[in-house]
Amino acid sequence: MSTPVVDKAPGAARESVGARLVRALLTQRIVLLAILIVVVVLVMFYLSANDYLTAEYSTDYMASSLINAVPLAMLGLAELVVILSGRGGIDLSVGAIVSLAGMIFGFAYGEWGWTLWISVILAAVVGGLLGAVNGFLVSVVGFPALITTLATYYAYKSIAIVINNQSPISTPAIQDLYSTARSVELPVIGSYLPNFPLGLFTFLLPTVVVTWLLLARTTYGRRLYAIGTNDVAAQWSGINVRDTRFKAYVFAGVVSGLVAVVTVAQFASARPDAGTSGNGMALPAITIAVLGGVAITGGIGRVSGIVLATLLIVWLNAGILLYFVGNEGAQYQLLALGAVLVFAALLNGLTNRRYGGAR
């Protein structure tokens, strides 16, 4: 880079408060996201208080809308890990894995009568295997990730639909799973707080913690950032690039398998098109990742960014549903998602030029 480095060294030149704030907004994605969340929530409370909304936008409503955050954030974390691995890493097949692993889970738990725990593990294993196919093609054979996961998206989606003759699995055992998607009162302080969806604690929180530990506290995480930043340099410094990248796709598959269980519980049936109907689940997941500050070129991205980006999208979507009546709500959610994605992408581009990258 030709820009003088001296200007950017911390403390080298005194910046005004405004300039520092702008820098923090642009380079620290979580600062920007936190501010946006506050803005969205305040606007919604204002609209709610002045009767612009069809129902009250309350803390209870915000808490219960978090049910949508569970699959969204989990798949966002899956994309985070894959995109971090660099060299055009991306996974378009996560939605199809959700569909297929969900059907297998449906068979195991709903038809073969396996116990819940074993079935959940089976779903995760199936997801991991499907992710391993992606990982093998991308990291071992060297296929471009975009096209590989497009191909496996087609293949998994097709198998998921054909496997049970296009019909969903909805036995009583599966219908009972719906109770795990309910909202619960937190212990000890719960009576002062709104009730939160159970999936938040059984699925999302563990995934967030594990992903954070993996990325921030393990050697594997360091390696992943290293190969994403520059895989040639990583190779020369003795990192097994293939193995590291392969595992990233397996991880994304496992998370998608767990999301499959979440969606089966939410729908109270294993639907063959659960993750692929309409625009599918991959698009929102990639949106969350980009919005959360993940650089599409790899090597940059944090778990906290994904979590905050999910909260922003979920609470924004929840507000849109109350503002618009009927179908319009879903349509304006498309607008919001698209506009936010373009905005975040342009912002990432600007940040790269101005400050040499975000965090």
Place this chain on the structure above:
Amino acid sequence: MSTTMKPSPPAGESLTPTIRQRVLPSAVSGQEVVLLGVIIVLWVALYFSTAGFLSPGSIQSILVAMAPIALMGVGMTIIIITGGIDVSVGGAIMVCSVVTAKTMVDTGIPLVPAVLLSMVVGGLLGLLNGVLIAYGRVHAIIITFGTANLFQFIGLRIFDSKTINGIPSTFDVFGRGVNGRTLGIPHSFVIMVVIAAIAWWYLRHTAGGRHFYAIGGDAQAARLAGVRVQRRVLLAYVITGLLVGLGSCFVIAQGTSSLDQSIGIGKELAVIAAVVIGGTSIMGGRGSVLGTVLGALLVQTVTSGVTQLRWSSQLSDLFVGIFIILAVGADLLRQRTRRSK
């Protein structure tokens, strides 16, 4: 290539043919021959295993169904050659077709202005993509994921939660049925072939066309060599937009006289699949329009074949996935043999 390389050509005019031979793919590439072979084998196999696969009617319906995919694939090929991608095609189809159909139904404008309207709308959507990608300096996939949502929003708003009925039968001239054919050949297919041929010639035989390859090979080097990279990239998306506009008219003509809100959804993946199966490298810099047309033909053959075999129609996606993997594998293999030479 059979021609032997001249030992160190002198400066001037004799440099050009050598470069052309080295940089550009030969007139027909290996992948295209293989594709044609696969298609012929499939056709023969399907001829013997189904009733009436190679009947004129079945071939006509394959040609009608592949025409819009191949046509939009021509634009997508140029985009992917420059190293970009456009996943907003499905949303753009929705906007173009709903605007065109609604205008025709509401105002009764004749066919030609309606087609032009569709192309203008498509061109504008392509312009938006192109401006954001070329001047926003953000990766194409992210921007077009975003605009895909925006386009869908626009399309659905215009639909206004209703199905559009009573599209005039003048549109049949692009579609199936007697009105849509001359001498048994569907018009949409003929138009697609003509445009593909022009694009083929443009990409291979003009400086402007070769600039797309240069950008995909190395954008920085192309810029230093005097290629106006941003304008070229913008042009690629606008061309695709125009073709999506025309292709949307084909899509409208494929259906009945009504248009529902599922139109266009998922089509972008079919277009990308056709391009990739046709041998265009997703890394940019290599690819051909001829391959894309064959790729679209192969995908449509598989889809129609699966239906005629009375298999679950959803199985065709599995085969498309497998074909993509095989095509990308062949591309990788070619790259490796080239490097080891």
